[in-house]
Amino acid sequence: MDVSFLGGPQPQRGVGVVAPFDFALDRELWRWVPDEVSLHLTRTPFVPVEVSLDLARLVSEHQTLGEAVRALNAVAPEVVAYACTSGSFVDGRSGERAMCAAMSRSGELPSVTTSGALLEALGELGIRRVALVTPYTVSVTRALEAFVAEAGVLVTGCAFMGLTRHIWRVPYRDVVAMARRAVRPGSADALFISCTNLPTYDVIPQLEAELRMPVLSANQVTMWAALRRLGTRAVGPYQALLDESARGWPALPEETQEHGEGLT
Numbered sequence: 001m002d003v004s005f006l007g008g009p010q011p012q013r014g015v016g017v018v019a020p021f022d023f024a025l026d027r028e029l030w031r032w033v034p035d036e037v038s039l040h041l042t043r044t045p046f047v048p049v050e051v052s053l054d055l056a057r058l059v060s061e062h063q064t065l066g067e068a069v070r071a072l073n074a075v076a077p078e079v080v081a082y083a084c085t086s087g088s089f090v091d092g093r094s095g096e097r098a099m100c101a102a103m104s105r106s107g108e109l110p111s112v113t114t115s116g117a118l119l120e121a122l123g124e125l126g127i128r129r130v131a132l133v134t135p136y137t138v139s140v141t142r143a144l145e146a147f148v149a150e151a152g153v154l155v156t157g158c159a160f161m162g163l164t165r166h167i168w169r170v171p172y173r174d175v176v177a178m179a180r181r182a183v184r185p186g187s188a189d190a191l192f193i194s195c196t197n198l199p200t201y202d203v204i205p206q207l208e209a210e211l212r213m214p215v216l217s218a219n220q221v222t223m224w225a226a227l228r229r230l231g232t233r234a235v236g237p238y239q240a241l242l243d244e245s246a247r248g249w250p251a252l253p254e255e256t257q258e259h260g261e262g263l264t
Helices: 026-031 053-058 062-075 085-089 092-107 114-125 138-150 172-182 203-211 218-228
Strands: 013-019 037-043 079-082 111-113 129-134 154-160 190-193 215-217
Touching: 013 062, 013 218, 026 037, 026 218, 037 062, 053 085, 053 138, 062 079, 062 092, 079 092, 079 114, 079 218, 085 092, 085 114, 085 138, 092 111, 092 114, 092 138, 111 114, 111 218, 114 138, 114 190, 114 215, 114 218, 129 138, 129 172, 138 154, 154 172, 172 190, 172 203, 203 215, 215 218
Parallel strands: 013 037, 013 079, 079 111, 129 154, 129 190, 190 215
Antiparallel strands: none
């Protein structure tokens, strides 16, 4: 069969993604990506360590990231993203900037990290007060709080799950419950849900409608920042960061809400 008249395939634009070895949400990342863009994923080598500050440092070593980016060079992406929140905040803002520089040197292309994308998104929306939800242990959660505070953003509330493995299995209802515990009425301008291995795509519009504020998630900000560098937009209807028509809520009524155990 002669298919030459079809003229395809169309030119492909690529985003290279470096993810930790235990990343399980490839399908979720794709949901933010427009049809004309492809994701090219690679993973860091396996290490027998549970989710912790030690693991965050192991999966973000510059040599490890450099080798991953060089492997991605074979398919010529236009930008590379390191899709790991803890791995990109564990050494503070200077560590995050050094990580981007190391990836850019290896690939000679723009680089973003999840934690860097978070700060970029907070700046884009003018957020100065944020509540946090994490699946992490207390020590990893404290490191995220410190990273955000270092950027001059006030953390007004925080709830965490204390997980060290199988984070991708957390159901949406648990994410919603943690968000309700982290956000105090009138105290925050936005909510950030951390960890690229925590499912969030479908829960974002629900939480934004309920909390009346932007809800950012790790995978969302990663894809938003990477695609922005291609001059294109991430796909996320009714997500305030991606859909300007979804912004602008009335103030949350002052009312008593129960808050479970969390960090304050």
